[in-house]
Amino acid sequence: MDAENHRIYSRARRRFTTSPVAKHGHLDPPKPGEELRVTFIDKEGEEHNFEVARGDNLLDIAQSEDLEMEGACGGSCACSTCHVIVEDEAMYDKMDEPDDDENDMLDLAFGLTETSRLGCQVKMSKDLDGLRVKLPSMTRNLQASDFSGAKKS
Numbered sequence: 001m002d003a004e005n006h007r008i009y010s011r012a013r014r015r016f017t018t019s020p021v022a023k024h025g026h027l028d029p030p031k032p033g034e035e036l037r038v039t040f041i042d043k044e045g046e047e048h049n050f051e052v053a054r055g056d057n058l059l060d061i062a063q064s065e066d067l068e069m070e071g072a073c074g075g076s077c078a079c080s081t082c083h084v085i086v087e088d089e090a091m092y093d094k095m096d097e098p099d100d101d102e103n104d105m106l107d108l109a110f111g112l113t114e115t116s117r118l119g120c121q122v123k124m125s126k127d128l129d130g131l132r133v134k135l136p137s138m139t140r141n142l143q144a145s146d147f148s149g150a151k152k153s
Contacts, residue, residue: 048065069084
């Protein structure tokens, strides 16, 4: 390669960059005095109590604590595998209304109730301190292939 071609080639190359590693399920502990409490009730009825920080969502909390919540879409509101049932209707009423995307996914959830939400969409706040949610007895993980019309044997 002559000097002219080397100069042109060198300018055209992109620099190599990296982005921070995504830490799905990794949560920082709450600051002292700012702890919020959340209780998950698993499929067997066992209660799991945690102190979490403001802004943590239920999917990340469950996964960081090794609870059985799949979150197949990685928390992008594109499945219903992080479906939870809020035990207290008054607590449910303190939450922001689910948006259209969440409602569409909730329609696919197994065991849907009037107080169902997607865990990836529920962020902890002072208003939700003491939140109690049940994990449904099972989940559905529907994929595009489920709607292809192909017969399954």
